Amino acid sequence: MDSTRMQSQNNDExxxxxxxxxxxxxRYDEVLFVLKQKNSEEDNVTVYFGGDMQDFAENMNSNSESKKYIKWSLENIAILLHHKFQQSHVLIVRPSRYYRGIFSCYDNYVPSGDFGVPKFVDFYNALTHLKIILNNVSLFIKRKNKPKESKSKHLSDSSINLEKARITLIGFSKGCIVLNQLIREFHFLQTKEVPKEQLNILSRISDLYFLDGGHSGKENVWITERYLLLTLTKLNHIHIHVHVTPYQVKDKMRPWIGKEEKIFTEILIEYKANVTRQLHFHNQPASLNQHFELLNSFT
Known part of the structure; x- marks a missing residue:
């Protein structure tokens, strides 16, 4: 936790x-943090893992491919979620590396090969990593915003307790691989004898948002193993939200994505999980722009 900078253009405070x-x-992460808009009795934090091409605006502008989608920069997503989840702090986690400057790789959360294709394992300490990141972000913000040091009245007006906050996790596109790895770890932690403190963060996760999951591999885009989904269902305090578009689930060139998502959703419904599913833009031709627009349309 050795450096910070404030955005200098829109929403700089x-x-x-x-x-x-x-x-x-x-393991070290690079993150964006936005304080919640509205006070609530308990702290909430929404953690976002984005997709390919999504990076800081400065980096996207310097890449001929990603600059076309700069509307969906990590800074803009931070503000978008700030308005969608007004009673929640927002934490945007930048991928630990980008393959060819475009393909997001979340090596801190799931082992990944070229193009960021996941190599899922039963346990990778991803949940522990997330817990420590939240704790250290909380400490960092408190330290940087003591009354004498505060650069932002907005930040110093409220206490921040991410180490105890209820957690909403959002994966968009490639970012869903992080949620998939975490679900594997949910199962591991529920079926092995582990220290109770490792279960603490699991009890604080309230919502999982899967937004148009996809990656460059030809399998394991969605979880289809029944034993993993049964464990997830038994964690009945977790709400599961599935939002998809034709770009992913109706692509005839990548039929496995739609097939896997169907299995994922149907098994959760069969097990009476707390799950909702919505297909967006179903009457429109599939496009990458439509895929990104899901970030605006999901509720």
Missing amino acids: LITHIEHIRGYDE
């Missing part, structure tokens, strides 16, 4: 950019 924050072992 809302977004805190933390460039190097320590998590589990020697």
Whole structure:
């Protein structure tokens, strides 16, 4: 946790950019943090893992491919979620690396190959890493915004307790691989004898949002293993939200995505999980623009 900078253009008093924050072992994340708009009795934090091409605006502008989608920069997503989840702090997690400057790789949360294709394992300390990141972001914000040091009245007006906050996790496109790895770890933690403190963060997760999951591999885009989904269902305090578009689930060139999503959703419904599913833009031709527009349309 050794450096920070504030965004200098739009919303400059809302977004805190933390460039190097320590998590589990020697893993470090780069994040954006936005304080919640409205007070609530308990702290809530919404954590976002984005898709390919999504990066900071400065980086997207320097890439001929991603600059076309700069509307969906991580800074803009931070503000979008700030308005969607007004009683929640927002934490945007930047991928740990980009393959060819475009393909998001979440190596801190799931082992990944080229193009960020996941290599899922039963346990990777991803949940522990997330817990430590939240704790350290909370400590960092408190330290940087003591009354004498505060650069932003907005930030110093409220206490921040991410170490105890209820957690909403959002995966968009490639970012859904993080949620998939976490579900594997939910199962591991529920079926193995582990220290109780490792279960603490699991009890604080209230919502999982799967937004048009996809990656460059040809399998394991959605979880289809019954034993994993049964464990997820038994965690009945977790609400599961599935939002998809024809770009992913109706692509004839990648039929496995739609087939896997159908299995994922149907098994959860069969097990009476707390799950909702919505297909957006179903009357429109599939397009990458439509895929990104889901970020605006989901509720």
